[in-house]
Structures are given as C-alpha cells and as structure tokens.
Amino acid sequence: MQLHNFSAGPSILPKEVMYQAGEAVKELNNSKLSLIEISHRSKAFIEIMDEACELALRLTGLENQGYKALFVQGGASLQFLMIAYNLLQNKAGYLNTGTWSDKAIKEAKLFGDVVEVSSSKDKNYNYIPKDYSIPSGLDYLHITTNNTIFGTQYKSIPKTTSPLVADMSSDIFSRDFDYSKFDLFYAGAQKNMGPAGTTLVIIKESILGKVSRAIPSMLNYQIQSSKDSMFNTPPVFAVYTSMLNMRWIEAQGGVKVLGEKNASKAKLIYEEIDRNNRFEGFANQEDRSNMNATFNLKDPSLAEAFDGFCEAAGISGLKGHRSVGGYRASMYNAMSIESVEILVDCMQALEKKY
C-alpha cells in the first residue's frame, strides 16, 4: 500500500526526486563516486550549486534584476537573526501572524527597535491582519507569507515603501507571485523545496551594506554572496536534492501550473470541511492556506474512529500541531490530488458511519 504523507515538514517530495537523490548518494552520474564524497570545489558540485541558484531565480522570475540566490545553512531560524544583523540599523516592522513570526520578532529585538505593526495573536493566529498602518522609514517590513502551524496565508502582498522581507518557508514555489515586490525572501528547504539542511535566501543586493555594525562572516550576506554560497562547505546533499526538485517544478510547468494544482487541492479539502458536518475549519475562510489546511472534529470523541479510517487508507502525518490541535493536511507541490481525494473519502466515511 502506498502512503499519503501529509506531514508539515520535513515533508513529501516527488518520488522521482527522492529516488534520484538516493541513487546519487550511492553514485553520482556514473562517476564511481558518491555525491557525498566529492569535493565541493569539484566541477561536478560547482555545476550543481550554479544550477540550483539559477533555477531558484528562474522559477521566481527574478533573473537579471539585481537579485542573488544563496543556499545557506541553519534553517529559517538562523535567518531570523541574520536579517536583523544585516538590515536592522534603527527600526524594523513585523507583522505577527504565528509562532514563526513571533520567533523572528524575538531574535530581531536583540539588534534594534522592532515595531509589531499588527498581530493576530488575539485569536490564536487564525487570520491574517488587514487593517493596519505601516510606519514610514522602517529599515524593512517582515512578513510570513504562509503560517504552517495555523493554516493561514497572505493572499495579497502588503503595500509598503520600506524594503519588504518575507519568510516563505512553507509556500515557496507554490504559486504565481510577483516576487519582485520583495527585497529579501527566504525558505527553509524542508517544506516545499527539498530536504532539511539548507535554506534558500533570495536578496536584492542593493539593500545590503547599510548597517554600521560588524557582522561575523558566516552571518554576513555580502560575504556569502561574494563567495557564491561557498564561503565554507555547503550542505551538498540538501542543495543537490533541492536542485533536483526545482528541476521537477520547472518540468511541471513552473509555479503558475503548480499554483493552479495547489488551488484545486485546497478547494477540494476546504469544500469538504465546510460541507461535512463532522468537521470545522480552524483558519478564517478568506485567509486559508493552500499549503496547510487546519481543521478539527466538532466532536472530539470521534477522533479514534477518524484516525482509524485514515490509517486504513494509508494517510500519515495528519496530526495537528499542539498549538491548534485537531488535524492539519499539508499539501505541498509534490502531493497529488488523488491523495487529497483519499483524505476526503475518509472524512465522508466518518460522516456516513457516525
């Protein structure tokens, strides 16, 4: 039986990507050497890194526009402090839409003034704030485009005259977006781009070099950029596998085609959540994420029965985050609509029996 992996991250990748990555760990392209035993200064790996960076810019439509793509380590959590280290001289604004925004704010406060422009914490982050005014003269405004834990997602990009910075860890490459509205965006690979262990950072280079503090080399975007992500040994396997996955995204037709497929998958599950009287959605309807659908049983005593249906159908990784409870169906690019249909079948089976 095939499993349907709804895990929030690390999460599903295309079968062919995982297969090819596994083969490369045994032997890279008939080289008689494993991907993981070759020098990162070898021609073979430099080509991999270059292709990964090119693909990232091409998929976001940012080639030849003054942007640079970097692959670094440390996850989004290291970006929380790198952003402040490199960009926060006086005052930055943050929109607080969940646990990860909140953590980003906490780290930034070590480096300068932080204004929480708006927050949805009052309702356990079940919505994206809309009515707020953004102070002028910010070093940058930071948003989290998709909130994995709570299942909310920005449907439009806030308008600001300050540089716009975004954590896109859980929806990078998942929709057609005007990426040029952003001055810096980043994504821990392990949700929609690749395996855990690398982080994509795309930066408009003109925003760098404006703070007066000394920045340690590893945390300095200008140094990482001048060394083309090779200031030190990069996480070879994670970059290679992300590159394979970006090739796959491009072969599918790019973010526009995948964005439409992701919208169809989301429509399917949300329509069932709204129709089926056993369930209720967590997130505010207009802010619902196309990546992570959060929902609960109206009657928690049915959990055992529903879990049984899901297990029998081969569904895994559906448990909700402890901050929300209930269920969370993460439906990243690699998830087929057929897997979502099977989840919907389970929801209908529960309705029919109870």
Added chain:
Amino acid sequence: MQLHNFSAGPSILPKEVMYQAGEAVKELNNSKLSLIEISHRSKAFIEIMDEACELALRLTGLENQGYKALFVQGGASLQFLMIAYNLLQNKAGYLNTGTWSDKAIKEAKLFGDVVEVSSSKDKNYNYIPKDYSIPSGLDYLHITTNNTIFGTQYKSIPKTTSPLVADMSSDIFSRDFDYSKFDLFYAGAQKNMGPAGTTLVIIKESILGKVSRAIPSMLNYQIQSSKDSMFNTPPVFAVYTSMLNMRWIEAQGGVKVLGEKNASKAKLIYEEIDRNNRFEGFANQEDRSNMNATFNLKDPSLAEAFDGFCEAAGISGLKGHRSVGGYRASMYNAMSIESVEILVDCMQALEKKY
C-alpha cells in the same frame, strides 16, 4: 575500476555507509517513507538523533561526565563565532596553526580580546608551535588539532588551566585521545564523520552561562542543548548518515583500533615520501598529520607524468590546496591501507621511470 578517493573533504566514507544512506533516502527501514520526508519529531527520527548523540559520547569516552553532544548546522565556520559568542567575556587565547585557526581568530575578535598565544605562520604553517607560554585567566584556549591544508597535527594536548576548546574537524574519531581534557570540541562532519551539512559539538555543560551578552537563540549552546539539537529542524540526512558512520566506527573497534590503522597508513606514505628521491614532505616531520599527508615533487616538471600514473591507477582528489601546492593525500578512517599502497606504487613507478 574502483576509485581511490583521497579528497580532503567532503571525503570518503565507508561504502556500506553510503549505500545504506542512499537506500534510506529511497525508503527508511521498510516504512514506505523516505528518510527525508518524515517529520523530525517522529519517533523514527528522534531515535536516530538520540543514537547519534550517544555514539558521539561513547566513541570519545565521555558518557556520564557532564558532557553533551549536539548536532548543529553551519560547519566549523559557524562554531568560530558561536564559541566566542558563548564563551568570550574578556580574553581568549588562540594557537594559530593554519588557515582555519586564523579564521577562528578573526571571528572571535568581534567579541572580545584575543591573544595569539603562538603561531606557525612564519613558515607557512608547516609545524605545530611548542615553546610558548599560555597566559593565565583566559576564558578559553583554542587549538586546531589537525590542520587539513598544511598536514600538521598536534601529537600532545597543550597543558592549560583555562578551558580548552578544539576544532577537530579533520581528525575527530581518528585516534585514541583523552577527550576529557577538552571542555568543548567540534567537527564539521564532512571530513571524518559524515556528509557535509552538520557539525558535531561536544560541550562540558558547566562551562556555559558565564558571559553577560544576549545570545541569539540559534547561536546559544544552552538553548541548543536544552532542546537536544532540535531547537529547529535538524539536517536530517547529515545526522542520519553521520550516525551510520559512527556505528561503523564502533563496529571496527572504536577510535583505538582505527587510530592504529590510521598510524599504519600514515607510516606507509611518509616512509615513501622520505625514501623516494622524487618527493619531499611539506610538514615538519614530528608534526605530520595522520590524516592529511602533504608533499611535493622536487622537480615540478614531473607533475604531468605523476598525475598520469595516479589517474591510471584510479586515484582521485590528490591535488594539494592552493596554499601549499603539490599533493595532499587525505587518509580518513574509511580509507583502506590498500588504497595507500596503490598511491605508493604510483610514487615508485615515477621514480623508476624518471
């Protein structure tokens, strides 16, 4: 034809480790899921992380002695600044034995006073300094136990009353050592422990919490330790593969047995370097590394001929670092003595023909 991979890092790992890691990327232990698509909070991965940490302490003989093993990201280069961030309140001492020591010093200077206790830079780092006095009252003394680029290695541990910190990136798990002499040691995985993408840090926990500055969460050893290396998503593949490799080290008999094998391999190559009139060693004899043997052709015009012999024999990754030139034979744990014998054969073939 089998290749003999003398690459300095990323570098050779045991064939069976690379094979098993490749299989796990396709499917982990008949779970129907890939290693890289499961949650890092799953029972399967928590067991992997726990086993990796236990193995690291067991192989270094540091179980139940107040030490904690962590797997973090960012390589040794991130440790250069994390060490200073967490431990440097007033003044730290550094022994400068190569490019990597030098980089560690540069990053530490951003956080406090740094005393360069001694340096071998005067002779392009071809030796380990011996006659120097260590100031008292240092927050810590930092050494680099093995210098990958220059092929030198500490044969004894400096005596100091200050906490001792060591970069062991290129000789971790390679010899029988009194690891309890160190208060903190670390190793980028990609030389002797695993694939690029994770860094082992072993810390005596009692040395933490003594600096007054605020430390960003991701760079804070106390936070990383309290979260058992799971403050954020760990680099799953690199930790898993390092765990497999540490299992292999233990199955071989541990660091004592491997240390003896490594000494035999080193003896073989250095005896040939000294005997064979076509070659000369780079490093000071008594400081020669058992991991990385650096040597040059006395007559550089023979390079093409020697490279030809090596290529025909399936030797790869032998080119010296640009700081030294010539050749560098890296002979980490996974390298067999047979591969070193083949290199010696090539050296003898050159001697015979020219």
